[in-house]
Amino acid sequence: MAQPVLTPQTEDFPRWYQDVVAKAELADNGPVRGTMVIRPYGYAIWERMQADLDRRIKDAGARNAYFPLFIPESYLTREAEHVEGFSPELAVVTHAGGKELEEPVVVRPTSETVIGEFMAKWTQSYSDLPLLLNQWANVVRWELRPRIFLRTSEFLWQEGHTAHATEEDARRYATHIHKDVYATFMREMLAMPVVLGRKTARERFAGATNTLALEAMMRDGKALQMGTSHELGQNFAKVFDISYLSEQGNHELCWTTSWGTSTRMLGGLIMCHGDDDGLRVPPRLAPVQALVMVVKDGEGVLQAAQQVLADLVARGVRAELDARLDTPFGRRVVDAELKGIPIRVEMGPRDLAEGSVTVARRIAGGKSAVQLARVAEAVEGALVDDHEALYAAALAHRDAHTSEATTLEEAAEAARTGWATVPWSTIGPEGEALLAESAVTVRCLTMPDGSVPASESDDGVLAVVGRAY
Amino acid sequence: MAQPVLTPQTEDFPRWYQDVVAKAELADNGPVRGTMVIRPYGYAIWERMQADLDRRIKDAGARNAYFPLFIPESYLTREAEHVEGFSPELAVVTHAGGKELEEPVVVRPTSETVIGEFMAKWTQSYSDLPLLLNQWANVVRWELRPRIFLRTSEFLWQEGHTAHATEEDARRYATHIHKDVYATFMREMLAMPVVLGRKTARERFAGATNTLALEAMMRDGKALQMGTSHELGQNFAKVFDISYLSEQGNHELCWTTSWGTSTRMLGGLIMCHGDDDGLRVPPRLAPVQALVMVVKDGEGVLQAAQQVLADLVARGVRAELDARLDTPFGRRVVDAELKGIPIRVEMGPRDLAEGSVTVARRIAGGKSAVQLARVAEAVEGALVDDHEALYAAALAHRDAHTSEATTLEEAAEAARTGWATVPWSTIGPEGEALLAESAVTVRCLTMPDGSVPASESDDGVLAVVGRAY
Numbered sequence: 022m023a024q025p026v027l028t029p030q031t032e033d034f035p036r037w038y039q040d041v042v043a044k045a046e047l048a049d050n051g052p053v054r055g056t057m058v059i060r061p062y063g064y065a066i067w068e069r070m071q072a073d074l075d076r077r078i079k080d081a082g083a084r085n086a087y088f089p090l091f092i093p094e095s096y097l098t099r100e101a102e103h104v105e106g107f108s109p110e111l112a113v114v115t116h117a118g119g120k121e122l123e124e125p126v127v128v129r130p131t132s133e134t135v136i137g138e139f140m141a142k143w144t145q146s147y148s149d150l151p152l153l154l155n156q157w158a159n160v161v162r163w164e165l166r167p168r169i170f171l172r173t174s175e176f177l178w179q180e181g182h183t184a185h186a187t188e189e190d191a192r193r194y195a196t197h198i199h200k201d202v203y204a205t206f207m208r209e210m211l212a213m214p215v216v217l218g219r220k221t222a223r224e225r226f227a228g229a230t231n232t233l234a235l236e237a238m239m240r241d242g243k244a245l246q247m248g249t250s251h252e253l254g255q256n257f258a259k260v261f262d263i264s265y266l267s268e269q270g271n272h273e274l275c276w277t278t279s280w281g282t283s284t285r286m287l288g289g290l291i292m293c294h295g296d297d298d299g300l301r302v303p304p305r306l307a308p309v310q311a312l313v314m315v316v317k318d319g320e321g322v323l324q325a326a327q328q329v330l331a332d333l334v335a336r337g338v339r340a341e342l343d344a345r346l347d348t349p350f351g352r353r354v355v356d357a358e359l360k361g362i363p364i365r366v367e368m369g370p371r372d373l374a375e376g377s378v379t380v381a382r383r384i385a386g387g388k389s390a391v392q393l394a395r396v397a398e399a400v401e402g403a404l405v406d407d408h409e410a411l412y413a414a415a416l417a418h419r420d421a422h423t424s425e426a427t428t429l430e431e432a433a434e435a436a437r438t439g440w441a442t443v444p445w446s447t448i449g450p451e452g453e454a455l456l457a458e459s460a461v462t463v464r465c466l467t468m469p470d471g472s473v474p475a476s477e478s479d480d481g482v483l484a485v486v487g488r489a490y
Numbered sequence: 491m492a493q494p495v496l497t498p499q500t501e502d503f504p505r506w507y508q509d510v511v512a513k514a515e516l517a518d519n520g521p522v523r524g525t526m527v528i529r530p531y532g533y534a535i536w537e538r539m540q541a542d543l544d545r546r547i548k549d550a551g552a553r554n555a556y557f558p559l560f561i562p563e564s565y566l567t568r569e570a571e572h573v574e575g576f577s578p579e580l581a582v583v584t585h586a587g588g589k590e591l592e593e594p595v596v597v598r599p600t601s602e603t604v605i606g607e608f609m610a611k612w613t614q615s616y617s618d619l620p621l622l623l624n625q626w627a628n629v630v631r632w633e634l635r636p637r638i639f640l641r642t643s644e645f646l647w648q649e650g651h652t653a654h655a656t657e658e659d660a661r662r663y664a665t666h667i668h669k670d671v672y673a674t675f676m677r678e679m680l681a682m683p684v685v686l687g688r689k690t691a692r693e694r695f696a697g698a699t700n701t702l703a704l705e706a707m708m709r710d711g712k713a714l715q716m717g718t719s720h721e722l723g724q725n726f727a728k729v730f731d732i733s734y735l736s737e738q739g740n741h742e743l744c745w746t747t748s749w750g751t752s753t754r755m756l757g758g759l760i761m762c763h764g765d766d767d768g769l770r771v772p773p774r775l776a777p778v779q780a781l782v783m784v785v786k787d788g789e790g791v792l793q794a795a796q797q798v799l800a801d802l803v804a805r806g807v808r809a810e811l812d813a814r815l816d817t818p819f820g821r822r823v824v825d826a827e828l829k830g831i832p833i834r835v836e837m838g839p840r841d842l843a844e845g846s847v848t849v850a851r852r853i854a855g856g857k858s859a860v861q862l863a864r865v866a867e868a869v870e871g872a873l874v875d876d877h878e879a880l881y882a883a884a885l886a887h888r889d890a891h892t893s894e895a896t897t898l899e900e901a902a903e904a905a906r907t908g909w910a911t912v913p914w915s916t917i918g919p920e921g922e923a924l925l926a927e928s929a930v931t932v933r934c935l936t937m938p939d940g941s942v943p944a945s946e947s948d949d950g951v952l953a954v955v956g957r958a959y
Binding site: 049051052053056057058059060061064065067068084085086087088089090091092093096108109110111112113114115116117118119125126128135138139142154158159161163164165174175177 | 518520521522525526527528529530533534536537553554555556557558559560561562565577578579580581582583584585586587588594595597604607608611623627628630632633634643644646
């Protein structure tokens with residue numbers, strides 16, 4: 022039997038992850054500890070995520086802008102909780118332009134403070150509200166235990182920042198981003214089911230009054246936070262004086278929100294869908310959806326392959342030709358599987374003699390012979406089905422690894438292999454602290470019907486408990 | 491007569507620039523000296539530039555990737571000329587994660603060194619070549635005399651980095667980017683004519699063997715370098731050991747190139763096309779191509795305006811409605827002119843009674859009455875014409891402010907108000923040093939027919955001489 026290309030998931034999941042990131046040519050470690058190089062194949066997936074999410078954010082009315090990388094150290098110390106949340110993670114520039122700086126500057130760990138400063142300038146009157154901003158940028162949070170995509174000292178993200186006239190409007194917007202933008206994007210593009218909930222006080226963002234989170238289950242049963250949307254109350258508005266003149270002529274403080282998703286989602290995508298053969302990239306994200314492979318040279322094979330490629334491209338399928346006959350076919354298949362290319366169209370002289378090709382499916386699995394004239398149509402249909410299949414498999418896996426618990430002990434036991442849902446009233450902040458001692462956390466609070474509780478103390482609130490990345 | 495909204499260009503051009511950047515809401519100064527905040531309107535223009543240029547770069551075969559912000563200080567010192575070129579501009583992180591770092595890290599001023607390190611890993615065999623990479627990123631070069639978009643301590647750019655088997659292939663690619671990608675993009679999207687040439691040894695990029703530049707003339711007669719494409723010879727390949735196994739089985743060093751354009755192009759766009767009333771944004775870039783303005787309330791005006799808006803959008807025109815009747819119409823017009831919106835469709839009860847609207851053109855100038863049913867068609871045509879008109883005007887301005895000189899003195903005199911072309915053999919490195927004393931530089935070397943000389947010493951090489959931003 023052939024040596025497996027990757028460490029099997031059940032043998033050592035973190036090792037499998039490391040292997041697949043390297044062998045599918047997604048990313049490398051950067052020379053400075055904790056930084057990463059996103060390689061062209063990984064970046065092409067990220068670009069497609071970014072383009073789609075950007076469109077959804079614009080549809081939600083936010084406008085993109087760009088704020089500086091460098092923030093005066095004094096800005097961060099203005100909001101006490103915020104600085105406490107970030108100070109151990111900051112990278113500080115002390116020298117620039119050949120001299121020591123009078124005031125050190127911090128490399129942004131997030132832009133709440135600098136954006137707060139400018140929101141204060143831009144919100145003069147009620148007619149300026151809501152002010153809806155978004156930024157695509159790199160941020161830096163120094164990591165002692167870095168892991169590519171999941172926790173890197175520098176990562177790429179989008180951060181939305183909005184100011185509203187009322188608490189209600191801010192809440193409505195944070196919820197809209199949480200549910201209609203992020204969760205929908207994750208379902209429709211990443212083929213990932215996510216649990217929507219609110220964070221407990223312990224897990225909340227530094228400076229937020231409420232953090233809405235999206236939690237996904239990885240193949241090893243652990244949770245990954247895929248994104249967050251925060252209500253910041255008037256905390257930042259007070260500190261940065263983000264205020265406006267109301268219709269009645271009164272000076273009023275704004276209510277602000279912030280929300281973000283990052284290259285961490287790439288880590289989630291890998292760990293949610295990947296298997297022992299490599300990645301499985303959802304068709305809508307895949308840089309190459311179908312690889313047309315010349316198995317072996319022979320009468321008219323290359324020409325026929327080019328025709329199939331043209332047919333696929335004409336239907337809008339992202340297709341590429343692989344005619345590298347100097348590389349063994351088996352190795353090319355292993356590589357295509359590693360990279361998670363959804364469909365392989367394998368074409369050799371023997372098939373062609375019978376007027377057919379072999380369509381191999383990475384996601385649904387299996388191979389079938391398809392008549393040459395029907396290949397493009399078959400591929401198109403398979404890509405649609407594969408998205409649904411991938412989502413359904415992830416949901417089934419999550420359901421199979423989530424149990425209902427009634428006690429703290431049961432929840433802790435379930436968290437060894439997956440998640441538990443348990444009444445929050447049974448756990449409470451003390452139970453949460455106890456669980457934390459064995460690295461089990463309350464991922465979020467949710468309602469039995471999947472909706473987000475308006476408050477921790479609502480009747481029937483469930484805690485989703487598990488280990489997390 | 492009304493007070494002008496902006497300082498007139500002829501009175502004080504730098505002040506006009508500063509005014510228009512602020513009043514058209516393009517950008518603000520950031521809190522850390524030399525940094526900038528790109529506001530939503532400015533960023534929307536940048537995004538359109540970026541999307542179009544990205545497509546052209548991909549068509550040229552390059553693939554996007556992302557490399558770290560932080561570079562070990564030791565990387566920069568490996569290539570002697572390169573570090574000399576950048577060391578006074580570096581920002582250095584000395585503290586991170588709450589501790590002093592063992593080795594300080596530099597915030598990338600450009601990524602040649604770190605990308606060189608990875609190219610060395612990725613180019614094993616001749617079949618890996620050419621390796622064509624591009625990155626969209628922020629870079630930092632500490633500026634003592636910052637000016638928004640033109641010279642900021644942090645700016646956004648794309649940097650391409652490629653490795654080739656032969657010098658000839660590297661040269662061909664650097665030239666392809668220079669001429670077919672950059673110059674064509676500038677003509678087709680920015681409506682800007684550029685002179686293509688090579689830099690003199692004095693003006694060359696640190697570490698390059700040849701720098702190809704694109705120079706545009708601003709409305710005050712000064713030059714702005716809009717982009718560069720460098721042949722790096724084997725300088726970086728030697729230092730980072732970017733080598734490959736040839737078909738003959740020999741280890742060979744690669745030949746590398748790098749090429750970049752940045753948010754500086756936004757400054758060029760403003761100063762090339764703007765006038766005393768504000769920006770003039772080329773139609774293909776304009777976030778809003780046509781503004782449908784309700785002049786005054788009245789019988790059916792708003793409904794008619796919404797219909798015109800729908801017609802425009804249906805034809806693919808980026809159109810918006812301005813029905814802010816609580817703001818005086820005159821102020822709304824001034825604002826639309828400041829922002830350089832190409833077309834205003836002004837609709838009031840009086841026009842409508844006659845079945846027509848007023849189409850006002852920011853670029854070509856003038857107003858005309860257009861029948862309601864023909865508005866969308868008229869706007870569409872005007873947008874096409876306006877692109878050509880803007881390009882033609884910029885070219886005419888450049889021609890009018892460029893004179894042929896035969897001596898150093900004549901060239902220096904011409905540089906007071908524009909450019910001079912003068913035989914390079916007349917100037918030479920010594921003449922260049924002399925001119926530099928009065929801040930006049932050789933912008934580039936070009937041939938009389940507009941082609942790029944293969945070497946400084948070719949017969950007939952002309953120096954384009956002028957002052958520059």
